[in-house]
Amino acid sequence: MSPSLFQVLNISSQDMNSRIADLSNSSNSLANINTTGYKSSRLNFQELLDGVTRSGVKVSASQVMMTQGKLQNTGILSDVAINGEGFFAVTLPDGTTAYTRDGSFLLDKNKKLLNGSGYPINFQGTIPATATEVTIDQNGTIHALVEDAWVMAGTIQLTRFTNPGGLTNFGSNLWSESLNSGTPQTGAPGTTNLGTLAPGTLESSNVNMADEMTHMIVIQRSFQLASKAFQTTAEMIDSAIHLRKV
Numbered sequence: 560m561s562p563s564l565f566q567v568l569n570i571s572s573q574d575m576n577s578r579i580a581d582l583s584n585s586s587n588s589l590a591n592i593n594t595t596g597y598k599s600s601r602l603n604f605q606e607l608l609d610g611v612t613r614s615g616v617k618v619s620a621s622q623v624m625m626t627q628g629k630l631q632n633t634g635i636l637s638d639v640a641i642n643g644e645g646f647f648a649v650t651l652p653d654g655t656t657a658y659t660r661d662g663s664f665l666l667d668k669n670k671k672l673l674n675g676s677g678y679p680i681n682f683q684g685t686i687p688a689t690a691t692e693v694t695i696d697q698n699g700t701i702h703a704l705v706e707d708a709w710v711m712a713g714t715i716q717l718t719r720f721t722n723p724g725g726l727t728n729f730g731s732n733l734w735s736e737s738l739n740s741g742t743p744q745t746g747a748p749g750t751t752n753l754g755t756l757a758p759g760t761l762e763s764s765n766v767n768m769a770d771e772m773t774h775m776i777v778i779q780r781s782f783q784l785a786s787k788a789f790q791t792t793a794e795m796i797d798s799a800i801h802l803r804k805v
Contacts, residue, residue: 568796571789573616577604578782580618585775588766595675596640596660597732597764599624599771623734625723628660628765630757636694637664640762643754645717648745649678649733656681657733658718658726658743660762666693672701676731684713697755699748717753718743 581602588599605619630640639662641647646658663675670686671679672693682701686693687710690703695715703712720726725739736743749755 568789568792570616571785571792574785575782575789577602577616577618578778578785582775582778582782584621585771585778589768589771589775591732592764592766592768594661594732594764595663596628596762597766598626598628598660599764599766600728620739621728622724623726623728624765626765628763630760631763632760634759635663636692636759637666638662638759638761639664639695640757640760641717641748641754642757644723645719645748645753646723646734647674647715648681648718648743649674650681651678651733655735656743657729657735659733661732662756663761664693664695666690676733678731678733680715682713682715684711686712695756695758697748697758699756714747715756716745717748718745719753720744 584600584602591597591599600621600623602618603620603622604616625644627643630642641660641662646660647662648656648658651657657678659674659676659678661675664680665673665675666686667673670688670690672682672686674680684701686701686703687705689705690712692704693712694702694704694709696702699715699717700711701713701715702709720736720743721741722739725737725741726734727737727740729735744752746753
């Protein structure tokens with residue numbers, strides 16, 4: 560059965576809303592192209608059916624793209640990148656745990672190890688109160704500079720998920736566990752299914768500018784088509800209503 564004009568109007572409206580959401584997602588990826596450890600995402604769409612007739616489309620889920628970003632040398636002792644699979648765990652203000660690939664670590668005045676967004680890194684050990692610098696080796700051992708000597712101050716582990724693409728974007732370059740991601744599995748860097756650490760480097764964003772720009776052009780053209788269909792259908796409905804009044 561052919562859809563009515565009002566069905567076409569509804570389908571066009573849903574298509575435009577979906578394209579706007581897709582454009583917003585792509586724009587967010589481009590805005591974070593220089594964000595350390597940032598992972599791009601894509602929206603998954605689901606077709607809506609009314610019996611056997613297509614009645615529109617909606618965003619069904621967001622999927623994080625966990626491809627490896629390039630590692631860049633920074634020369635900063637406290638910087639560390641993950642080469643391979645895994646996340647750093649951080650503690651949020653409410654006490655819950657979130658996960659990040661941002662390894663731009665620093666010490667605050669209380670000698671807490673923080674990530675680039677200011678959240679405490681989860682690790683085993685204690686940074687000495689007189690420490691002035693820290694560095695982390697490829698196996699996750701934390702060394703602190705106390706006066707003129709480097710001392711072992713703890714160890715940091717990585718966390719992996721069965722389906723990291725199913726993590727929920729928490730904001731501030733953080734992700735949180737979800738039903739789709741599976742439960743967190745923690746272990747030492749370099750052990751089974753976990754990456755190693757690269758001291759003195761940071762992982763770049765995995766956003767591909769050329770791909771995102773191309774995708775935005777496709778989105779804009781799709782939106783224009785949906786908008787034209789909406790406008791034409793609205794004019795046809797308006798004409799039909801006007802004819803009935805004559």
